[in-house]
Amino acid sequence: MRLRVRRLHDRAILPTRHNPRDAGLDLFAIEDLAVRPGEILKVRTGIALQPGSLPGHPEGIVSLVWDKSGRAASGLKTMGGVIDESYTGELLVVVTNLNHGPVFEAIASGGRAEAARAVDLATVRVPYGKAIAQLLVQSVTLAEPVEVEELDPTDRGDRGFGSSDRMGG
Numbered sequence: 771m772r773l774r775v776r777r778l779h780d781r782a783i784l785p786t787r788h789n790p791r792d793a794g795l796d797l798f799a800i801e802d803l804a805v806r807p808g809e810i811l812k813v814r815t816g817i818a819l820q821p822g823s824l825p826g827h828p829e830g831i832v833s834l835v836w837d838k839s840g841r842a843a844s845g846l847k848t849m850g851g852v853i854d855e856s857y858t859g860e861l862l863v864v865v866t867n868l869n870h871g872p873v874f875e876a877i878a879s880g881g882r883a884e885a886a887r888a889v890d891l892a893t894v895r896v897p898y899g900k901a902i903a904q905l906l907v908q909s910v911t912l913a914e915p916v917e918v919e920e921l922d923p924t925d926r927g928d929r930g931f932g933s934s935d936r937m938g939g
């Protein structure tokens with residue numbers, strides 16, 4: 771499927787697939803990124819997308835923003851991430867930095883200077899030109915909600931949230 775990409779900024783880097791069978795297309799920010807522990811940022815990519823239609827395909831298309839594992843291991847976590855097929859505005863990548871642990875430890879054991887140092891050390895930095903996230907473009911069922919009195923019986927019923935652990939075996 772073709773994915774039309776419109777450049778909205780001269781520093782925009784187009785989504786890139788590194789290996790022919792990689793599921794994700796790498797996404798890039800238009801500038802260096804620094805995310806402090808606990809901070810939430812909307813990061814500009816400088817691009818807009820329009821997935822092509824799939825011939826004979828009744829389903830919709832959704833693009834999903836996912837983490838890069840190397841960045842995730844440093845604490846960088848993407849949020850939001852559902853890009854509707856009809857959205858033609860700038861793709862923004864919402865990120866936070868979950869690596870709070872060192873900051874809490876520094877606050878508990880020391881003073882402001884230690885905490886400031888811990889914030890600096892735990893800040894995730896991604897230089898311009900390195901991927902911040904990846905995009906999965908996939909088909910999606912466009913389900914139509916219909917209100918009913920009862921749902922059909924199933925093996926699982928209403929059991930969830932660890933029910934199989936509690937049943938043993």
Ligand SMILES: O=c1ccn([C@H]2C[C@H](O)[C@@H](COP(=O)(O)OP(=O)(O)OP(=O)(O)O)O2)c(=O)[nH]1
Nearest residue numbers: 835849850851852853854857860861862863864
């Ligand atoms: O990480 C994200 C999530 C969303 N979007 C864009 C594309 C998406 O199609 C649109 C709306 O996203 P969503 O439906 O998740 O947000 P909302 O807060 O429900 O906004 P709306 O009321 O406009 O649907 O914003 C992004 O650029 N990045």
